[in-house]
Amino acid sequence: MLELINVGVTLDGEDGKVEILKNINLKLDNKKIYVMTGPNGGGKSSVAKAIMGIFNPTSGKILLDGVDITHKPITERAQLGVGYAFQQPPRFKGLKVHELLELSAGKTHACSACDLLYDVGLCAQDYLNREINTTFSGGELKRVEIASILARDLKVALFDEPEAGIDLWSFQRLTETFENMNRNTDTTIVIISHQERILRLADEVIMIADGTVSEITSQEKVLSTIEQFDKNCRCAADCDREGYRNVNFA
Amino acid sequence: MLTSLDKNLLKEIADIDDIPKGAFNIRKNGQGIERNVTENINIVTKTDKPGIDIIIKPHTKDENVFIPVILSEGMDDLVYNTFEIGEYADVEIVAGCGIHNESDQKAQHDGVHEFFVRKGARMKYVEKHYGEGDGKGGRILNPKTIIEVEEDGVAELEMVQIKGVDETVRDTEVKLHKNARLIVSERMLTYLDQVAESNITVELVGDNSTAQVISRSVAQDDSKQIFHLNMRGHAECRGHIQCDSIIMHNAQVSSIPEITAFHGDAQLVHEAAIGKIASDQLIKLMSLGLTEKEAEDKILEGFLK
Ligand SMILES: Nc1ncnc2c1ncn2[C@@H]1O[C@H](COP(=O)(O)OP(=O)(O)O)[C@@H](O)[C@H]1O
C-alpha cells in the first residue's frame, strides 16, 4: 500500500518559490487501478514525480507498505518497487531498445523482451536492436517507455498519459495489457489519463486540480458527468459552466 | 616476440587475441617484428624512410589487414605508411596504437598514413588509440591521415581514442572525386589533464561526392578537447558534419566548424553541440534502479559506442 499524507511540493522556480502540490492525501491499495485525471497543469505529473522521488516533498510523508520513503533517493525507491513511465521520455544516443529493457528487468526477472514489445503494439524484430535516438517518433518512444515499466516487478507502477501518440489498435492492446497486469500481479497501478477507455479500467478516479486532490470518485460518476457535459455544452474546451472545474478533459 | 603485455595491447587496439590470420604487420618499439602477406595483399618495407607500403590488388574481396603499433617503453617513434587499395577491392584495415609506458620518459608515436582508394574500391579503416602504465612519462600520439578517394570509391573511417592517451593531435585530410563517398565516425574520451585536438578537412572535388563526419566526445576532469571540422565543396556535392560533446567536471571543449562552398550546387551542413549529460536521461535510468554513477556510465558508454 502506498500512502501520501499531507504531501506538499514547493520548487525553486526562476521567479522564486512555486508551490506546485499542497495537502495531497491518498491511500492506494495493492491490486487496484487508479486513474488520475484533471485539467492540464493541475499537478498530475507532479504527484507521480513526488512518488518516484524526482520531486522532493517539502512537507508531509510518503509511506510504502508502512516504510517512510519521503526522503529516499530515486534509485532506492526504484529498488523498493516504484516505477514511473514518463510523460515525456528522454531519447538515448547509442542505447538500444533491448538494452533498456534489460536494464529495467534487472538480472533476476526472466522476461521476454519480445512479449513486452508486443504488449505495447511494437514488432520486436523491428525494434529490439534500434537505438532510442532521434529517429524514434513520439509514439514509438512512449511505447518503449511503457514496456520498460512493464518489464519490472513493481509494487507501484505509474503511467503518465500512456495513450499519447498511440494508434487505435495499439491502444486496444495497451488497455488489455493494463488489465492483465492487474489480474496477474498485486501491483498498485496508477494511470494518468484523459481517455474514456482508460477511465473505464479504474477502481477509483482521482481528480487533481490546482495542485491538490479535488475529488476521489468512481468511473461511473466521471463518465456520466462527461456525458451530461457533452449534452449540455458544445464548447467543452473553454467553458465556465458549473461542474467543469472537476472534469476538464482538455 | 610478443609478451603477454603486448598481447593485451593488441587486444585493446585491434581486438585480436593472438597472431591474426591474413595480412598483417606488427611494429613494436620502432621495429617491425612480425609480418605476413597474402596472395592479394603485399607489405613492403620502405627504403627511404621508416614505414611500409601496403599494396592491395584490384578486385581483392573480404580480406583484412592488421597493422598495429605497440610501444612498451619511453621512446620517439615515427613512421610513414602508404596504402594502395586497388580498383574495386573491398577491404578492412585495422590500425591502432597501444602504449604501455611505465617509465618517466615520454612514449610518442607519430604516424603518417597515406591512402589511395582507387576507382570503385571500398575501404574501411579502423584506428584505435590506447595507453596504459603508471610511469610519469607522457603517452603521446599524433596521427596524420591523408586519403584520396577516386571515382565511385568509398572510404569509411572509425577513429577511436577511449583511454590513456595524454596528448594527441590528429590531422585527417580527405579528397573525394566523382561519386566518391566518405563516412567518418570519431569517438573520443579524455580525462585527468589530457589534451586532444582533432582536425579533419574534407575536400569534395568531384560531382556527386558525399561526406558524413560524425564526431562524439566526452571530456572529463581537467581535460581539453579541440575540434576543427572543415568541409569544402568544390563541385555539386553533399557534406554533413555532426559534432557532439558531453562536458563534465572542469573540462574544456571547443568545436570550431567550417564549411565553405566554391560551387553553387554544394550542400553543406554543420551541427555542433556541447552540453552536460541530460538530467532526464539520468533520472530515467535511476528510476529503473541504477545509481547515479551507474546511470552516468551507461549513458556515456552508449554515447561513445
Ligand atoms: N520543474 C518545474 N518547475 C517549476 N514549475 C513546474 C515544474 N514542473 C511543473 N511545474 C508546474 O507545476 C504545475 C503542475 O504541473 P504538472 O504536474 O506537469 O501538471 P499536469 O501533469 O497535471 O499537466 C504546472 O503549473 C507546472 O507549470
Ligand SMILES: [Mg+2]
Ligand atoms: Mg502531466
